[in-house]
């Protein structure tokens with residue numbers, strides 16, 4: 257039986273893995289896609305201490321994994337299909353096999369929130385995207401729209417401006433929520449055009465995106481932007497479906513924890529974007545992972 261099973265190989269899970277292994281635990285980490293989690297969706301992380309020139313999100317994932325690997329952590333690339341968190345022995349089903357662990361750290365993170373428009377799922381990959389760094393290069397020389405007004409929307413627009421002819425940033429308010437430095441950069445970039453007080457209303461195009469109709473929230477006037485790509489940057493939703501009903505969550509699905517990352521189930525911890533945290537960043541996810549693993553180690557040693 258494992259001491260600590262970690263679900264998710266983003267910054268929170270990998271940091272938990274590092275602390276768990278360095279603390280002498282028998283730990284395992286399960287990752288369904290690739291290490292780095294959401295951090296891999298941005299071309300540059302500029303605010304993670306120690307990387308003063310910034311670091312590519314994908315590279316940061318690799319660095320975090322290799323750092324944990326130095327202490328013996330092995331990442332198993334598999335999706336955890338179900339869990340049973342009640343009782344002293346926790347059970348995870350991975351690739352059809354049951355894994356037993358004394359403690360579990362939930363670090364499944366979050367995924368982008370859809371725009372909620374008709375035919376959005378059908379057009380995903382045919383012009384609709386949730387990841388500018390993954391898909392931006394496909395739109396070279398074209399016009400695209402980014403929907404949102406926070407850090408992600410503005411940094412996506414700046415990244416897309418490298419490839420595309422024009423980026424419209426569609427935002428429901430008259431001012432951005434993004435960091436001032438990002439705003440200044442975006443206002444100075446002539447390829448970026450802001451469409452304020454507007455919401456995305458409908459996609460134009462049958463087989464692929466050929467335009468985006470937006471509505472002015474003040475006047476109700478409709479306008480169609482001539483874009484072939486629409487990048488959604490309207491927030492994230494926690495990936496807590498796996499444990500819904502087993503640990504206490506907020507209404508919007510964030511796992512409730514205390515400052516030790518403990519959930520309401522003994523031996524079960526949550527770390528990073530999946531939990532009720534005031535800041536969803538790499539630095540806080542890493543810190544959460546460290547706290548969760550330290551607490552899980554204490555739990556194991558208290559119980560012999």
Ligand SMILES: Cc1cc2nc3c(=O)[nH]c(=O)nc-3n(C[C@H](O)[C@H](O)[C@H](O)COP(=O)(O)OP(=O)(O)OC[C@H]3O[C@@H](n4cnc5c(N)ncnc54)[C@H](O)[C@@H]3O)c2cc1C
Pocket residue numbers: 263264265266267268269286287288289290291292293294295296297298300301302303304334335336337363364365366367408495498527528529530536537538539541
């Ligand atoms: C576009 C973008 C730009 C960003 N820019 C910055 C920035 O500049 N600076 C900054 O500090 N932060 C930035 N962030 C935020 C930062 O990436 C996140 O706060 C951080 O990645 C959260 O880490 P996490 O480990 O909690 O979750 P995640 O990064 O979401 O990782 C969760 C991992 O769990 C895996 N997983 C989920 N379910 C399962 C399962 N059932 N079985 C196995 N694996 C599973 C997922 O595949 C994923 O790899 C950005 C995020 C985005 C989307």
